[in-house]
Amino acid sequence: MKKIGILLLIGLFLAGCGAAAKESGYWEHSTMYKNWAHLGYSWFGYKNPTVETGKKSADQGWWGIPEEVEASKLKSEHDPMRNPEE
Numbered sequence: 044m045k046k047i048g049i050l051l052l053i054g055l056f057l058a059g060c061g062a063a064a065k066e067s068g069y070w071e072h073s074t075m076y077k078n079w080a081h082l083g084y085s086w087f088g089y090k091n092p093t094v095e096t097g098k099k100s101a102d103q104g105w106w107g108i109p110e111e112v113e114a115s116k117l118k119s120e121h122d123p124m125r126n127p128e129e
Contacts, residue, residue, distance in 0.1 A: 072106060077104060
């Protein structure tokens, strides 16, 4: 009975991972990130999107799960030294 429970949990975990990978388009590309700029944004810049990163995304063809951002919340440039509360 314990083995069945463990196998069921493993099966559910793998199904969840597969669904997330399908939604993000992971299987459609040979790499996880388009280039180093895409990697940097995905790791560090996603919390403070700027108009510049939006243009880079469109120009360079980045992929992933898109998120809607209100224009009023976009930062012109993120500078943590100038605006430490961001």
